[in-house]
Amino acid sequence: MESCDAALPYTLIGVLLRPPPRHPGVAACPGKFLRDYASRATNALLWVAFISITSLLFRRLAGLVRLWVLGSRIPGPPSSPFLSHLKVISGCGSLGNLTGYLAELHDKYGPIVRLWLSPTQVLVSVKDTMLIKEMLIKAEDKLPLTGRAFHLAFGRSSLFISSFEKVKKRRESFAEYMNGRLVVTANSIPLKVIECVMGRVDTIMAKGILDCISVSQQLAFNILGCTLFGDAFLDWPKAGIYEELLMKIANDGCFWASYAIPPFWSSGYWKYQYMCKRLKHLTKEIIQHCVEKYDLLSQSGHTSYKENKGIEKDTKFNASVLLDSMTYGGLFQEEMEEYLISRDEPCGNILCLMFHGCLATASLISSILTRLVLHPELQEKLYSEIIAVREKTCKTDSHDVQKINLLMATVYESARLLPAGPLLQRCSLKHDTCLSSGITVPAGAILVVPLQLVQMDNSIWGKDANQFNPCRFLSEATDQGSYEENEGSEKCPFYNEPKRNAAFLPFGYGSRACIGEKFATVGISTLLASLLQNYEIKFQPGLENDPKPIMNDCVLQLLPSPRIIFVKRDK
Ligand code: HEM
Numbered sequence: 078m079e080s081c082d083a084a085l086p087y088t089l090i091g092v093l094l095r096p097p098p099r100h101p102g103v104a105a106c107p108g109k110f111l112r113d114y115a116s117r118a119t120n121a122l123l124w125v126a127f128i129s130i131t132s133l134l135f136r137r138l139a140g141l142v143r144l145w146v147l148g149s150r151i152p153g154p155p156s157s158p159f160l161s162h163l164k165v166i167s168g169c170g171s172l173g174n175l176t177g178y179l180a181e182l183h184d185k186y187g188p189i190v191r192l193w194l195s196p197t198q199v200l201v202s203v204k205d206t207m208l209i210k211e212m213l214i215k216a217e218d219k220l221p222l223t224g225r226a227f228h229l230a231f232g233r234s235s236l237f238i239s240s241f242e243k244v245k246k247r248r249e250s251f252a253e254y255m256n257g258r259l260v261v262t263a264n265s266i267p268l269k270v271i272e273c274v275m276g277r278v279d280t281i282m283a284k285g286i287l288d289c290i291s292v293s294q295q296l297a298f299n300i301l302g303c304t305l306f307g308d309a310f311l312d313w314p315k316a317g318i319y320e321e322l323l324m325k326i327a328n329d330g331c332f333w334a335s336y337a338i339p340p341f342w343s344s345g346y347w348k349y350q351y352m353c354k355r356l357k358h359l360t361k362e363i364i365q366h367c368v369e370k371y372d373l374l375s376q377s378g379h380t381s382y383k384e385n386k387g388i389e390k391d392t393k394f395n396a397s398v399l400l401d402s403m404t405y406g407g408l409f410q411e412e413m414e415e416y417l418i419s420r421d422e423p424c425g426n427i428l429c430l431m432f433h434g435c436l437a438t439a440s441l442i443s444s445i446l447t448r449l450v451l452h453p454e455l456q457e458k459l460y461s462e463i464i465a466v467r468e469k470t471c472k473t474d475s476h477d478v479q480k481i482n483l484l485m486a487t488v489y490e491s492a493r494l495l496p497a498g499p500l501l502q503r504c505s506l507k508h509d510t511c512l513s514s515g516i517t518v519p520a521g522a523i524l525v526v527p528l529q530l531v532q533m534d535n536s537i538w539g540k541d542a543n544q545f546n547p548c549r550f551l552s553e554a555t556d557q558g559s560y561e562e563n564e565g566s567e568k569c570p571f572y573n574e575p576k577r578n579a580a581f582l583p584f585g586y587g588s589r590a591c592i593g594e595k596f597a598t599v600g601i602s603t604l605l606a607s608l609l610q611n612y613e614i615k616f617q618p619g620l621e622n623d624p625k626p627i628m629n630d631c632v633l634q635l636l637p638s639p640r641i642i643f644v645k646r647d648k
Pocket residue numbers: 213219236237238244248255301430431433434435437438441496497501502583584585586587588589590591592593594596597
């Protein structure tokens with residue numbers, strides 16, 4: 078007779094195949110049976126875990142081998158994944174120097190270059206314009222680091238994440254929203270923003286120094302804040318703190334996101350987390366502030382917007398379309414509903430837009446202002462064109478601004494010479510990217526476009542590629558010399574659609590291109606038109622001989638931030 082202690086098949090197959098013993102006449106032994114059952118279940122679970130982990134490791138290893146094999150077939154400096162160039166890159170010290178290093182590699186190895194960063198990371202840089210467009214269309218995901226930085230700072234959001242599949246729908250609705258309603262609403266904003274910022278600038282100027290970067294930050298911050306939150310943003314007393322926090326968080330974002338495990342031991346990390354929390358709190362506060370202001374306005378004589386929905390609004394009563402939508406339905410209603418089912422941080426997307434939009438817009442405004450100070454004759458020409466358009470139409474709205482060819486050309490030329498970031502980054506997380514040149518870039522590789530090299534390539538832009546020459550965007554003036562040479566010409570050239578040039582990529586291209594492009598270019602041009610109409614921008618007296626911005630042959634040196642003054646024009 079078998080006892081309860083009889084040897085049992087402690088193998089997965091045994092557990093799965095052998096039926097539980099039933100022996101008539103054997104006395105039931107419930108304690109043993111339960112113990113036996115528990116140990117078999119544990120055993121089965123351990124086996125399942127073992128098999129899953131092993132297959133996962135095998136899959137990972139197969140992926141790595143594939144990365145090494147395909148990566149090694151791409152032209153690049155002779156090195157194996159184990160002799161990575163990470164040291165070389167960290168030795169570069171800055172992304173500007175990385176661009177310089179990539180320039181050398183492209184000269185040596187052609188339009189596609191591979192660089193091992195570590196055994197699990199390969200960077201592929203593409204410089205040929207046709208291949209760039211193909212790559213930007215085919216590789217739809219972004220680097221996880223970008224998404225991590227946004228997630229760490231602002232919580233879960235559905236914009237700026239790595240997977241295209243997940244961001245696609247949200248991108249489409251935002252793009253429609255920005256390109257449609259925001260551009261129309263932006264018409265009334267620039268003048269108000271300029272009045273508000275100039276009020277503060279006057280105070281700063283009275284104290285002494287005013288630099289181009291800080292005034293550009295204020296302009297960008299206010300124009301975006303005003304567009305997203307409404308006019309009430311301009312008199313929000315905490316706007317200054319909000320701006321300061323946003324810029325601090327922007328500076329440190331990628332650093333803290335680069336840790337695979339959050340550095341809980343570092344006090345700096347907790348300080349950063351505290352700042353992010355404060356910013357989220359302030360965002361909720363500004364929304365509250367705007368809604369209250371908005372309600373006050375509707376009570377004092379204005380018909381409620383709820384009643385007015387769908388009717389053209391008075392521009393004075395410019396409650397933000399974002400708030401309208403958030404409160405009363407529209408684009409953000411869908412978003413709000415999704416908060417309930419997804420785990421998105423409320424306001425996560427708004428914060429991400431403020432973050433990216435402010436930084437990129439401020440950088441472009443600063444670049445334009447610097448060029449204007451350096452080229453007073455361009456300022457005067459722009460002023461005459463703005464006044465001419467204004468006399469014809471009595472106002473300068475975004476529609477008219479697009480007719481001021483030289484202004485649009487100045488914005489594009491500044492964006493060409495100083496893109497918001499030195500590299501466009503892409504990645505295809507799941508699929509290999511097969512390019513028409515016959516090269517296959519393995520899934521997971523970091524794909525980059527060195528923007529400065531492409532946008533300042535002599536073979537594409539001509540021998541003056543690293544010079545500031547807005548005339549290159551004016552079709553009649555193309556190939557007719559520099560801006561200075563064209564100065565005084567009576568021609569009225571039309572501006573070239575910059576997108577026709579495959580090497581013009583300051584807003585990216587393809588499925589993950591910037592959705593704020595139209596808003597940024599038209600918004601900034603309208604802002605500049607209002608600014609130049611009212612002010613002359615000059616170097617601070619006595620500082621004219623300060624070092625001027627420098628360019629070297631292949632890499633743009635960051636423009637120094639000149640100290641400037643705004644001189645009111647006599648009307
Ligand atoms: C001068 C101002 C701006 C510049 C130079 C700029 C530039 C860029 C660039 C280079 C990208 C990456 C494109 C790519 O990888 O192909 C991008 C992405 C993006 N931009 Fe902008 N941007 C500006 C302003 C704005 C503004 C004002 C907004 C909206 C408020 C905005 C919203 C976005 C969004 C949502 C993405 C992410 C797209 C994605 O990951 O799918 N941008 N921008």
